Amino acid sequence: MDGLIGKKIGMTQVWGEDGVRIPVTVIEAGPCPVVQVKTAEKDGYDSVQLGWSEQKASRLSKAEVAHCAKAGLEKPVRMLREFKSKSGAEVKPGDIFDVTIFEGGSGYVDVIGTSMGRGFQGVVRRWGFKGGPSTHGGNVKRRPGSIGMRQDPGKIWKNRKMSGHMGARRTTTQNLKIVQVRPEDNVILVRGAVPGPNGGYVIVRKALKKKAVKA
Amino acid sequence: MSNILDIISAENIKKDAPKFEIGDTVKVSAKIREGGKERIQIFPGTVIARSGEGANETFTVRRTSFGVGVEKVFPVHSPHIVNIEVERSAHVRRAKLYFLRQRSGRKARLRDRK
Numbered sequence: 001m002d003g004l005i006g007k008k009i010g011m012t013q014v015w016g017e018d019g020v021r022i023p024v025t026v027i028e029a030g031p032c033p034v035v036q037v038k039t040a041e042k043d044g045y046d047s048v049q050l051g052w053s054e055q056k057a058s059r060l061s062k063a064e065v066a067h068c069a070k071a072g073l074e075k076p077v078r079m080l081r082e083f084k085s086k087s088g089a090e091v092k093p094g095d096i097f098d099v100t101i102f103e104g105g106s107g108y109v110d111v112i113g114t115s116m117g118r119g120f121q122g123v124v125r126r127w128g129f130k131g132g133p134s135t136h137g138g139n140v141k142r143r144p145g146s147i148g149m150r151q152d153p154g155k156i157w158k159n160r161k162m163s164g165h166m167g168a169r170r171t172t173t174q175n176l177k178i179v180q181v182r183p184e185d186n187v188i189l190v191r192g193a194v195p196g197p198n199g200g201y202v203i204v205r206k207a208l209k210k211k212a213v214k215a
Numbered sequence: 216m217s218n219i220l221d222i223i224s225a226e227n228i229k230k231d232a233p234k235f236e237i238g239d240t241v242k243v244s245a246k247i248r249e250g251g252k253e254r255i256q257i258f259p260g261t262v263i264a265r266s267g268e269g270a271n272e273t274f275t276v277r278r279t280s281f282g283v284g285v286e287k288v289f290p291v292h293s294p295h296i297v298n299i300e301v302e303r304s305a306h307v308r309r310a311k312l313y314f315l316r317q318r319s320g321r322k323a324r325l326r327d328r329k
Binding site: 009010013014015019021024028164185187189 | 219220222224226227231246269270271290292293294295
């Protein structure tokens with residue numbers, strides 16, 4: 001299994017071996033039961049569906065409750081997320097994974113979350129435009145300036161950077177070093193910041209772009 | 216599970232953290248590394264601020280060196296801090312003594328605590 005569903009708890013700091021200060025984010029992750037195993041023959045692709053966090057049956061739809069019951073879970077779960085798998089055969093519904101999956105390996109993880117919403121923002125804040133001069137007769141202080149050419153091409157190119165809603169979208173932070181794994185608390189500590197507010201839901205997975213270190 | 220952040224913070228705190236207060240004149244002995252060699256540097260001065268809490272707590276020491284004000288911020292619980300020796304305590308009425316930055320010479324003195 002390569003990932004878990006969890007919650008960002010907050011940031012603090014710990015002391016490294018040589019006494020340096022390491023800024024860490026505390027993430028509560030798992031334990032996650034396997035709810036469904038998808039296979040290429042049956043579903044067209046291989047993946048493992050994990051659940052996380054128990055939920056009262058009355059707060060879920062009948063379909064969700066039945067889906068969890070089919071996997072043999074005692075209590076239905078609040079969240080379901082799929083993870084790609086190559087070794088789908090070894091995993092079966094009802095198996096439970098916790099933070100010990102992050103012990104060993106490359107020592108790095110990717111964290112996926114929903115970034116904090118910033119609302120409607122102008123181009124200076126959203127895209128880092130410089131804006132115009134505030135003195136010497138400037139009248140374009142935070143405006144975007146020209147957004148295109150003239151009769152040729154006669155339109156505004158797609159993906160033109162303009163003002164609009166910023167933040168509150170799915171964001172991945174790659175290659176965060178694992179500082180500590182605490183199976184007794186279902187917690188891992190990673191170096192640096194992760195997307196989203198404290199208490200926000202995150203997906204933690206083994207880093208895609210780091211090779212596993214051979215023991 | 217009680218608050219896990221508090222637990223982690225508690226693990227990274229020195230149990231025998233030295234006691235000192237704002238306005239104290241202290242000598243901070245800190246390990247520093249220079250080109251692979253480790254030695255202890257002593258920084259004397261006045262504690263003008265403490266900020267943060269738990270493992271994140273830091274304090275600021277100010278001294279005047281060759282007529283130039285120098286301030287250094289140390290983490291209270293850093294393993295690099297070997298010792299904090301309190302030489303004198305002063306009677307102060309606020310938590311941050313930033314007003315000392317504006318003063319020099321005789322004006323920058325603090326009243327001793329009885």
